[in-house]
Amino acid sequence: MEDIKEMVRKYVISEYLDEGENITYDSPLISSGYVDSFSMVSLLVFLENKFKIKIPPSKATPEAFDSVNKIVELVNQYINK
Amino acid sequence: MSYSNKVKEFYTSQLSDIQNAGIFKEERFIHSSQAADIEVEFPSGANLRKVINMCSNNYLGLSSHPDVLEAAHEGLEKRGYGMSSVRFICGTQDIHRELENKVTEFLGTEDTILFPSCMDANAGIFEAILTSEDIMISDRLVHASLIDGMRLCSAQHDTFKHSSMEHLEEKLLLHSDKRIKLVITDGVFSMDGDLAKLDEIVKLCEKYEALILVDDSHSSGFIGRTGRGTHEYFNVVGKIDIITTTFGKALGGASGGCVSGRKEIVQMCRQKARPYLFSNTISPVIVAGVLKVFDILSSSTERRDKLEKNAAWWRKGLTEAGFILKEGNSPIVPVMLFNAKLSQDFSRDLYDEGIYAIGFFFPVVPNGQARIRTQISAGHEIHHLEKALDAFIKIGEKYGILGLTKEEIIAKYGA
Amino acid sequence: MYISFQKHLATQLKEIEEAGLYKKERIIVSPQGAEIELDTGQKVLNFCANNYLGLSNNRQLIEAAKAALDDHGYGMSSVRFICGTSDLHKELESRIARFFHTEDTILYAACFDANGGVFEPLLTSEDAIISDALNHASIIDGVRLCKAQRYRYENADMEDLETQLQLAQEQRFRLIVTDGVFSMDGNIAPLDKIVELANRYNAMVLVDESHSAGVVGETGRGVTELYGLMGKVELITGTLGKAFGGAIGGFTTGKKEIIELLRQRSRPYLFSNSIPPLVAAAGIKMISMMTETNELQDRLHGNAEYFISRMTNLGFDIKPTKSAICAVMLYDAKLSQEFAAKLLDEGIYVIGFYYPVVPKGQARIRVQISAAHEKEHLYKAVNSFAKIGRELGVIK
Numbered sequence: 001m002e003d004i005k006e007m008v009r010k011y012v013i014s015e016y017l018d019e020g021e022n023i024t025y026d027s028p029l030i031s032s033g034y035v036d037s038f039s040m041v042s043l044l045v046f047l048e049n050k051f052k053i054k055i056p057p058s059k060a061t062p063e064a065f066d067s068v069n070k071i072v073e074l075v076n077q078y079i080n081k
Numbered sequence: 082m083s084y085s086n087k088v089k090e091f092y093t094s095q096l097s098d099i100q101n102a103g104i105f106k107e108e109r110f111i112h113s114s115q116a117a118d119i120e121v122e123f124p125s126g127a128n129l130r131k132v133i134n135m136c137s138n139n140y141l142g143l144s145s146h147p148d149v150l151e152a153a154h155e156g157l158e159k160r161g162y163g164m165s166s167v168r169f170i171c172g173t174q175d176i177h178r179e180l181e182n183k184v185t186e187f188l189g190t191e192d193t194i195l196f197p198s199c200m201d202a203n204a205g206i207f208e209a210i211l212t213s214e215d216i217m218i219s220d221r222l223v224h225a226s227l228i229d230g231m232r233l234c235s236a237q238h239d240t241f242k243h244s245s246m247e248h249l250e251e252k253l254l255l256h257s258d259k260r261i262k263l264v265i266t267d268g269v270f271s272m273d274g275d276l277a278k279l280d281e282i283v284k285l286c287e288k289y290e291a292l293i294l295v296d297d298s299h300s301s302g303f304i305g306r307t308g309r310g311t312h313e314y315f316n317v318v319g320k321i322d323i324i325t326t327t328f329g330k331a332l333g334g335a336s337g338g339c340v341s342g343r344k345e346i347v348q349m350c351r352q353k354a355r356p357y358l359f360s361n362t363i364s365p366v367i368v369a370g371v372l373k374v375f376d377i378l379s380s381s382t383e384r385r386d387k388l389e390k391n392a393a394w395w396r397k398g399l400t401e402a403g404f405i406l407k408e409g410n411s412p413i414v415p416v417m418l419f420n421a422k423l424s425q426d427f428s429r430d431l432y433d434e435g436i437y438a439i440g441f442f443f444p445v446v447p448n449g450q451a452r453i454r455t456q457i458s459a460g461h462e463i464h465h466l467e468k469a470l471d472a473f474i475k476i477g478e479k480y481g482i483l484g485l486t487k488e489e490i491i492a493k494y495g496a
Numbered sequence: 497m498y499i500s501f502q503k504h505l506a507t508q509l510k511e512i513e514e515a516g517l518y519k520k521e522r523i524i525v526s527p528q529g530a531e532i533e534l535d536t537g538q539k540v541l542n543f544c545a546n547n548y549l550g551l552s553n554n555r556q557l558i559e560a561a562k563a564a565l566d567d568h569g570y571g572m573s574s575v576r577f578i579c580g581t582s583d584l585h586k587e588l589e590s591r592i593a594r595f596f597h598t599e600d601t602i603l604y605a606a607c608f609d610a611n612g613g614v615f616e617p618l619l620t621s622e623d624a625i626i627s628d629a630l631n632h633a634s635i636i637d638g639v640r641l642c643k644a645q646r647y648r649y650e651n652a653d654m655e656d657l658e659t660q661l662q663l664a665q666e667q668r669f670r671l672i673v674t675d676g677v678f679s680m681d682g683n684i685a686p687l688d689k690i691v692e693l694a695n696r697y698n699a700m701v702l703v704d705e706s707h708s709a710g711v712v713g714e715t716g717r718g719v720t721e722l723y724g725l726m727g728k729v730e731l732i733t734g735t736l737g738k739a740f741g742g743a744i745g746g747f748t749t750g751k752k753e754i755i756e757l758l759r760q761r762s763r764p765y766l767f768s769n770s771i772p773p774l775v776a777a778a779g780i781k782m783i784s785m786m787t788e789t790n791e792l793q794d795r796l797h798g799n800a801e802y803f804i805s806r807m808t809n810l811g812f813d814i815k816p817t818k819s820a821i822c823a824v825m826l827y828d829a830k831l832s833q834e835f836a837a838k839l840l841d842e843g844i845y846v847i848g849f850y851y852p853v854v855p856k857g858q859a860r861i862r863v864q865i866s867a868a869h870e871k872e873h874l875y876k877a878v879n880s881f882a883k884i885g886r887e888l889g890v891i892k
Contacts (some may be wrong), residue, residue, distance in 0.1 A: 033448045038228055039221055039240040039285075083698045084730050084751055088669055092618070092753040099760050106577040106760055110586055112593060114569025115579070122583065138573040145569030153565050153774070161527025161553035162561060162778060163742025164548040170517040170847055171528070172545075175535055178523060197606045197744055199767035204612070204637075210505065225767045229612075233640060261501055292498060316877075322498055327769075334571025335772040336605055336744060345505035352519055353514050359633040360608035364743035365527070366561065366774065370570050439578055 004051075004075060009068045011046050025068040037062050047071070053078035103226030103421065104442070114145035115334060117460045121437065133465050135438040135455045140303050140412050141384045142460025148377060149333055149370045156369025168362050169351075176368045183375045184341055188301075188326075189318040190310060192347040194354070195362050199298050199327035200226040205354030206236035206294070206325065206340050211263065216256045218242065219265035220277065224296055227265055236263075243270075246281050253289035262291035263323075268311030269299035272446050272454065274413025276304070279315040294323040302331035303459075304411065307379055308385040322346065328367070330442075333374045388459040389410055391466060397458050398470045403483035405490070411420035412457040415441075417450070417472070418489035419487060420494040424451035427476055434472035449496035497582060511878070516829070517852075522845075528552035530741060530868040540845040541873050542746065543863045546738035548711045548820045549792045550868025556785060557741050557778040560733040574760075576770050584776035591783045592734075592749050596709075596717060597727035600755040602762070607706050607735035607746030608634040610765035614702070614733060614748050617761035619671060623665035626657065628674045628685065632704060635673055637819060644671075651678065654689045661697035670699035671730075676708035676719035680862065681855050682821030688723045702731040706746075710739030711820045716786055716793040722818070730754065736775065739784050745771035775834035788853030796820055803865055806878045809890040815860075822863040824881070826890060832859040835884055842880040 005025055012023065015045050029035045035043065044060050047053065055078060064074050099105050109123035115137055120129045151491065156176075156392055166172035167416040179197060184193040196202040203226040207217060215236040219227065222243045239256065241249040256262055266277040266285055276488050279295065286293050294450040305313025312321045328335065340350050350357060363371075377384070392412040399406055399416060407415040418424045424440030431438055431453070442451035457466075477483045482490050512518050526533040528557065529552065532542045551557055564584065574580030589601040604610040609633035614626060621643040630651040630686045639646060647664050649656040657672070665672050672694055675687040687703065694701050703719040709732075713721025716739070720726045731754065736745035740861065747757060758765060771779075779867065800820050808814055815823040832848030839861075850859035862865055863877075885891040 018242075033443055036221070038231075038238070041237075043238055046238075083694050084700060085698065088700065089751070089753060091669070092751075096753060096756055096760070106766075108577055108759075109579065110581055110583045111572075111579060111585045114567070115572050115574070116569070119579070134579055136574070136578055139571075140573075144573045149570050150565050153570055154562055157558045157561055159527075162557050163547075163552040163737065164528050165526070165548075165552045165738055165742030166544070169521050170544050171522065171524065171532070171542055171845065173521040174524050194755070197608070198768045200605070200764055201608065225763055229641065229763060233637060261504075292501060310579040316863065329571065329769040330573055332574030332771070335774075336571070336646040336769050343502065345502050345509065348509055349505050351521075352517075355633055355637060356606075356608055358519075361744055362605045362744070366743070366815070367772065383876040422703075437579060474521050 005068060005072050007050065008071050008075070012043070012068060015042055015046070025066070027068070028066050030062045030066045035065070040065055043071070047075055051079055053058055100436060103425065104183060115139050116145050117142070117458060117462065117465050118489045119437070123432070130435070132432065132435045132437040133469055135436055135469055136298070137458065139334050139458050139460060140331035140388055141405065141440060142455070142458050143331065143374055143377065143384070144334035146377070149373050152373035153366050153370040156366040160365035160369065162366065163364050164361055167358060167360065169358065169376065170177045172361055174365055174368070176365060176372065178356050180368050180372055181339070183372060184339055187375055187379065188324055188341050190324060190341040191344040193339050193341040194347045194357065195339045195349045197354055197360050197362060198297070198329060198336055200324055201356035201360065202338040202340045203227045203230040203296065204233060205230065205356040206323065206350060207236065208355065209233055209350045209353040210346055211236035213237070213327070214259065215261035215263065215265050216259040217265055218249065218252050218256065218291070220267065220401050222270050223265055223267050224271060224298070227296060243489065244275070244278055246278060249282065250285055251290055253285060257289065262289065263294055264291050266296070267299070268295045268297035269304060269411045269413065271299050271413065272415065272441065273407045274409035274411040275407065276311055276314065276410055279311050279317055280319070283317045292322040294325065295321050296325045298325070298327040298330055299411065299413065301326040302378060303385040303388050307382050328371045330361070333370050335367045335370060336386070337367055337371065384459040388420060388457065391459065391461050392457040394463070395470070397453070398466070399473065402474050402477065403485070404473065404477060405487060414455045414457060415452040416455060417487070418482070419449055419451055419491050419496055420468055421451045423480065423494045424453060427453055427480065430476045430479065431472055434475065436469050436472045449491070505783065523749065530870065530873050536659065538843070540840065540843045541877060543548045543844060543846045543864065544879055545864060546707070547866050547868060548739035548796055548864070549716070549741055550741035550866050551740065551782060551792070557781055559772040560781035561778045562691070562772040568773035568777070570774070571768060571772055573770065574866065575766060577766065579877060582771055582773045582776065584773045584780065585770055588776045588779045591780055592747055595783050595787070596720070596731065596732055596749050598749040599752040601747050601749040602755050602758050602765060603776070604746045604748070604764055605768050605771060606737065606744055607704070607733055608745040610653060610733045610748045611635045611638045611704060612641065613638065613762035613764040614731065614758065615639055615644065616763065617758055618754060619644035619669060622668040624667035625671045626664055626670060626672045627661045628652065628701065629778065630680070631673060631675050632680050632706065635704060639673070646688055648731065652686055654685060654686060654693065658693055661693060661699060665697065670697065671702055673697050673702045674704070676703050676705040677712060677819040677821065679707050681823055682817035682819045683815065683817045684708070684719055685819055687719045687725060691728060693726055700730040702733065703729055705732050705734040706738060707819065707821065709734045710786065710793070712818065715790055734772070735789070736779050739777070743775050743776050743778065745775050745779065755829060776826070792867045796865065799867065799869050800865040803874050803878065810878070810882050810885065812881065812885065813829065820865045822865065824861045824863060827857055828861050829859040831888065835888060835890070838862055838887070839880055842884065844877050844880045
């Protein structure tokens with residue numbers, strides 16, 4: 001569980017943040033402007049490839065992607081299926 | 082017909098949310114021509130005030146240049162007012178083709194197609210040439226109109242960190258299986274005023290066989306030794322597959338935009354780009370004005386040279402006064418204040434001093450990166466800049482931020 | 497890299513050409529008007545412009561534009577909310593609202609942008625857009641950019657609209673979208689019935705008056721005037737690029753809160769220059785002219801009636817219309833091209849439309865009538881149609 005969280009956090013940091021910036025599992029990602037809805041695609045592709053899941057577009061909303069915790073929640077729904 | 086209270090309340094509450102968040106955009110009414118000195122009614126109903134404009138895209142000071150006005154007058158007399166038609170029905174005059182050829186020559190490309198605006202050029206280009214087998218890889222800070230264009234296109238999309246060549250290379254590798262890879266960037270980024278690293282992007286695109294699109298809206302006419310744009314600055318003229326740009330900023334500032342580049346790409350736009358097919362092109366009077374703009378720019382580099390000098394003077398002045406600026410090489414000079422409210426207060430106080438400059442904050446720029454974006458023009462004389470600098474210093478002193486570091490300003494006002 | 501893409505594009509362009517769909521542009525060397533001059537030196541009568549009121553080369557509009565050049569300059573070099581709003585923009589916005597009996601107006605660089613930017617800021621995935629199947633491409637693009645649920649009804653089919661409204665009942669807000677006049681057939685949306693259904697099923701209505709403003713209704717206020725529904729629909733979009741002078745520019749006019757929200761959120765408004773001041777000034781003049789006298793509207797209506805009745809008497813198959821668009825049905829694509837080409841030789845400039853612009857087997861010549869047409873222009877056009885129609889066996 002913790003592993004997935006950390007994996008996602010590290011990806012978000014490397015993919016979206018500038019050097020020296022950091023986030024927690026709860027930091028808002030989209031509403032704070034770290035990730036714009038247009039760049040969310042990379043994150044979606046990363047999650048789908050990494051965890052071998054398929055997240056339907058209707059579920060990949062900015063709200064569902066707004067923090068590492070929320071993302072992990074979403075991922076778990078599909079891993080457990 | 083069924084504008085229920087529920088609907089009305091919904092929209093009213095959205096408006097008050099915007100107002101409460103302090104991001105309501107209030108328009109100021111300008112009663113004069115666009116220039117260094119303008120007459121403004123603000124707030125609505127107030128007496129007119131003479132102020133110095135430090136926030137227009139009138140980089141070359143051509144928006145009300147007498148020669149351009151004269152050409153527009155003549156255009157009205159000779160070519161009428163409107164075309165009342167899209168291009169391919171009965172909306173093409175010979176001067177539309179003349180302007181297309183002139184742009185081609187100026188930018189050093191193969192062909193050009195006019196659009197009603199650069200927003201429309203950007204909205205129409207992707208769908209006209211790419212399909213779901215292709216990939217668009219864009220810099221994360223490209224202009225909103227490019228994003229809308231990409232949203233309308235069925236090709237896949239991905240982004241790379243702003244101006245990060247490592248990240249772009251990663252993405253080019255990741256998507257090496259796609260049929261067409263198109264890398265998309267602004268030439269000059271409008272909020273920070275920095276230039277895309279076009280020379281490096283060209284190298285990467287050559288290495289990974291990708292095409293390049295550059296939106297040069299904030300560079301055409303003044304970036305590069307003879308003002309051709311960022312491709313001239315980086316010495317990659319002829320290597321950019323697609324340039325989009327606007328006539329609505331430096332090049333007269335009225336309206337209109339274009340896609341300029343490879344011949345077949347331009348041809349394809351003429352057949353398939355929806356804003357081109359379904360909307361009137363630029364009206365004859367505007368075309369006449371832009372043609373004159375290109376005449377002026379082709380005959381002398383005086384205006385871009387003056388702009389460069391003005392911008393350097395302005396940057397130096399602000400830096401020496403102790404302001405924090407975004408580094409850059411363009412006439413866009415962002416004065417960093419970090420805090421959204423401070424940027425609003427600062428802008429209002431400047432206005433009281435007769436200086437018109439706008440504060441930008443989230444979501445237009447990233448959180449904690451609020452700023453006053455100043456834009457320098459060849460229409461500014463040194464006395465305008467001196468007066469503006471005095472006002473900046475006066476207000477900077479008022480808020481006690483001169484000479485402070487980023488951290489110190491944030492400690493004082495919050496991010 | 498470009499070489500392989502170049503081949504790919506070249507193939508596509510060839511396919512377009514072989515399908516007979518390649519759009520070639522005729523180059524005009526005169527101002528727009530009833531009589532125009534082509535770069536071939538040929539002088540022709542123009543029956544394919546949206547110059548319904550004949551204002552494209554109107555002296556008063558030109559004078560207004562020139563006066564604005566002198567006191568407001570050429571360009572604004574800015575978007576509206578930074579430093580791109582002139583007093584002329586504000587005045588035109590309020591004049592348009594008064595003209596259509598609406599509450600407020602927002603100007604755009606083009607009606608394409610008005611339609612492109614109206615849906616996304618107002619509706620979310622909880623809402624529904626119910627759109628006529630023949631709506632203009634710009635509405636389709638605007639809807640594509642919006643997350644609302646999409647419903648489509650067959651052109652002007654009120655039974656189908658009702659069905660779609662029933663299906664859309666679970667959404668929060670519903671917006672019915674229709675062209676006022678459909679550009680290919682010239683037919684008018686049954687707005688009275690649409691509004692009735694909107695009331696019954698609690699939906700808002702947006703009408704695109706691009707081909708009807710200035711044209712339809714006794715004083716040219718569009719389909720809302722024709723049906724006695726002025727000020728009764730939530731939103732109207734329209735263009736300054738057709739009847740209203742024909743230069744550029746578009747607008748959305750309607751409920752105050754909605755317009756205000758569009759000013760804050762509509763992307764084409766926020767990210768692109770508005771119309772230049774000279775176009776705003778000419779727009780103000782145009783509204784004044786239309787309000788002061790009904791001469792142009794009356795002339796247009798007289799011309800359209802005359803042309804349609806003469807053509808019908810000759811035996812041409814004309815789509816029924818109360819607009820200034822007269823679709824002369826020929827059904828065969830090749831025939832439509834041949835007919836248009838022969839008309840051009842006679843000095844009559846019209847366009848033949850065929851699939852995919854119109855449905856398969858529905859090829860036609862679209863004639864657009866203007867107040868600028870003199871009686872002799874109309875005679876000549878009718879006579880040429882009669883001549884070529886007989887020559888090609890379309891009429892007896």
